Amino acid sequence: MSAIRKFKLSRVLLTSGIFIIVIQLCVGLVFLNYLKSDRDNFRNADVVSKKVRLLSDIWTQLNEVRADTNRIALWLIKDGPGSEKVNYFIAHGEKILSQARKDFSSYQQLADIRGVPEDIQKSLQKSFQAYSAILQQSLSNGYKKDANLMFSINAGPYKDKMQSDYDAWRSRVADISVHISEKSSETYSKVTVFFYGMIIFNLIFMFGLIRVFKNVLIQPLSQVYAQLERIQSGDLTSEVKTEFPRKTEIGGLFFKLSEMQSGLIRVISEIKEGSLNIVKGISEVSSGNNELSARTEQQAASIVQTASSMEEMTVAVKNNAQNSADVSELINDTRTKSEQGKSVVLSLSDRLKTMQEKSSKINDITGIIESIAFQTNILALNAAVEAARAGEHGKGFAVVAGEVRNLAQKSSSSAKEISDLISDSVTEIEEGAKLSDVAQDSISGVYDAILEIHDVMHNIRTATDEQSKGLEQINIAISELDTVTQKNSALAEETSSAVMLVESETVNLNRVVDSFKTG
Numbered sequence: 001m002s003a004i005r006k007f008k009l010s011r012v013l014l015t016s017g018i019f020i021i022v023i024q025l026c027v028g029l030v031f032l033n034y035l036k037s038d039r040d041n042f043r044n045a046d047v048v049s050k051k052v053r054l055l056s057d058i059w060t061q062l063n064e065v066r067a068d069t070n071r072i073a074l075w076l077i078k079d080g081p082g083s084e085k086v087n088y089f090i091a092h093g094e095k096i097l098s099q100a101r102k103d104f105s106s107y108q109q110l111a112d113i114r115g116v117p118e119d120i121q122k123s124l125q126k127s128f129q130a131y132s133a134i135l136q137q138s139l140s141n142g143y144k145k146d147a148n149l150m151f152s153i154n155a156g157p158y159k160d161k162m163q164s165d166y167d168a169w170r171s172r173v174a175d176i177s178v179h180i181s182e183k184s185s186e187t188y189s190k191v192t193v194f195f196y197g198m199i200i201f202n203l204i205f206m207f208g209l210i211r212v213f214k215n216v217l218i219q220p221l222s223q224v225y226a227q228l229e230r231i232q233s234g235d236l237t238s239e240v241k242t243e244f245p246r247k248t249e250i251g252g253l254f255f256k257l258s259e260m261q262s263g264l265i266r267v268i269s270e271i272k273e274g275s276l277n278i279v280k281g282i283s284e285v286s287s288g289n290n291e292l293s294a295r296t297e298q299q300a301a302s303i304v305q306t307a308s309s310m311e312e313m314t315v316a317v318k319n320n321a322q323n324s325a326d327v328s329e330l331i332n333d334t335r336t337k338s339e340q341g342k343s344v345v346l347s348l349s350d351r352l353k354t355m356q357e358k359s360s361k362i363n364d365i366t367g368i369i370e371s372i373a374f375q376t377n378i379l380a381l382n383a384a385v386e387a388a389r390a391g392e393h394g395k396g397f398a399v400v401a402g403e404v405r406n407l408a409q410k411s412s413s414s415a416k417e418i419s420d421l422i423s424d425s426v427t428e429i430e431e432g433a434k435l436s437d438v439a440q441d442s443i444s445g446v447y448d449a450i451l452e453i454h455d456v457m458h459n460i461r462t463a464t465d466e467q468s469k470g471l472e473q474i475n476i477a478i479s480e481l482d483t484v485t486q487k488n489s490a491l492a493e494e495t496s497s498a499v500m501l502v503e504s505e506t507v508n509l510n511r512v513v514d515s516f517k518t519g
Contacts, residue, residue, distance in 0.1 A: 016209060023205075027198055045180050047111050048173055054107040055124075059166055061100035062131055066155055068093035069138040073150040081145035090142045097135055104128055115176040116169070124169050127162035134158045220250045224257060231261060275510045282503045290496075296489045307478045314468065314475060321461065321468050328454070328461050335447070335454055342440070342447055349440055353433060359426040366419040373412035380405030 068089045075085040112121070134155045141149045220242065230238050240258040244251035380401045387398030 016212075020205075023201075030194060043111075044114055045177065048113055048177055048180070051107055051110055051113060052170070052173060054103050054110075055166065055169070058100050058103050058107070058128070059162075061096050061103070062128075062135065062162070063159070065093045065097045065100070065135045065139070066159065068096070069135065069142065069150065069153075069155070072139075072142040073147050076145060076147040076150065086142065086145065090139055093135070093139050093142075097132060097139065101132060104132075113173060113176060115179065116172050120165070120169050120172060124162070124165040127158070127165040131155070131158040131162045217250070220244065220254070224253060227257060227261075231264065272510065272514075275506050278502070278506045282506070296485055299485055304482065307475065307482065311475065314472065318468055321465055325461055328458060332454065335451065339447065342444065346440060349433060349437060355429050359422055359429060363419060363422045363426065366415050366422060369415040370412050370419070373408045373415060376408035377405055377412065380408055 071089045072086050072093070075083045075089070079085065108125075134153060138150060138153050138155065141153065223242070227238065227240055240254055240261060242251060242254040244254060383401035384398050384405070387394030387401055
């Protein structure tokens with residue numbers, strides 16, 4: 001067992017597993033071989049059973065056909081060629097003989113029976129073919145309805161020959177069946193012995209494996225448990241020993257346990273030393289805490305003064321924010337009125353453009369009137385010339401033509417005056433439109449400037465609001481700082497109490513550490 005302890009536990013487990021697998025494979029191969037042998041015996045026995053059944057049926061069928069040939073001859077003698085019985089037995093014999101041949105074909109298609117000599121099988125095949133051929137010839141003679149011809153064929157020797165071959169084959173097959181049965185019994189006996197042998201071997205192997213694991217795993221773990229109990233009780237003087245090499249899992253466990261024990265000894269020693277240092281430091285903490293308490297009170301007074309100043313600054317910033325809001329509202333009103341003025345100027349500009357377009361149309365109409373007056377004047381002149389040519393008869397027409405000419409001249413003169421007036425109006429309207437555009441540009445510039453002022457005031461208002469909020473946050477922070485300062489003062493008092501408690505606990509810790517035995 002000591003030699004096994006030199007190996008790693010994983011190697012022992014792996015070796016055991018491989019050994020078990022090899023054993024199982026060997027057992028499986030042996031059982032597979034036995035199963036294969038038994039399967040071959042079963043297949044051979046199945047072939048024997050099928051062939052025996054087929055040959056038995058064939059032998060019965062051939063003998064039945066021979067009986068039919070004898071009946072055919074007897075009925076020919078009794079009833080003559082016209083007998084219905086003759087026809088019946090001929091048909092029946094043909095049917096049975098055909099079935100016998102099919103069965104023999106099935107017999108030949110089956111696998112050969114191992115152990116039956118080939119000469120016996122060939123002799124049986126030849127005797128069947130000869131016997132079936134002579135029976136077929138007898139049935140063929142039956143169609144001729146001649147009794148003498150039927151009796152001329154003697155199938156007895158053929159039957160005897162097949163009987164002899166069939167008996168030889170049956171005898172050999174019977175021996176083979178006995179051999180198969182004996183071999184199956186032998187295989188069963190071997191499997192039974194092997195099975196019980198493997199059970200005994202597995203029991204012995206498992207017993208040995210349990211002993212190995214008890215030696216290399218359970219006992220070392222019990223030692224580790226006992227050592228841990230000693231450590232739990234405060235005994236650190238017991239040395240950790242083991243026979244396992246350090247490279248093994250159990251050896252590594254013992255080594256780590258030894259390191260842990262050494263570490264505990266070192267930690268406990270450091271705790272003892274640290275406890276002494278803690279006691280020394282507690283007095284220093286106590287004096288520093290008293291100084292901190294005094295400074296905290298001074299800081300609280302300064303914070304109160306700062307809070308008062310910040311409140312005054314907050315009020316001033318809020319007033320600035322309100323003034324900025326008022327200015328922003330005035331600028332919004334100015335922007336609204338600028339938008340209205342801009343809209344009025346745009347409307348006026350549109351109306352002037354409309355008047356300019358209509359004046360242009362009136363000017364065009366006046367031109368048409370002048371053209372009509374000019375043409376009317378020419379027509380009146382032509383009418384006066386024609387009236388003069390007419391003499392006395394055209395005097396009245398000449399007077400009318402003169403009046404028409406005068407009216408045409410007056411219309412032309414009036415249209416020209418109207419055209420001049422309209423041209424002047426168009427000129428004035430164009431000047432007004434230009435001035436309207438200039439006014440529109442000016443108002444747009446004023447509007448843009450107001451927008452810029454509005455944006456600036458909005459930024460100022462936003463910044464003022466942010467300052468106001470920031471000051472409020474500062475006030476809150478100062479209030480919180482005052483609260484924290486007061487808490488610090490209270491905490492300083494609590495720290496003094498805690499220092500005293502730590503001093504007491506340190507004394508208790510030293511007493512607990514002293515209970516460990518470190519050698």
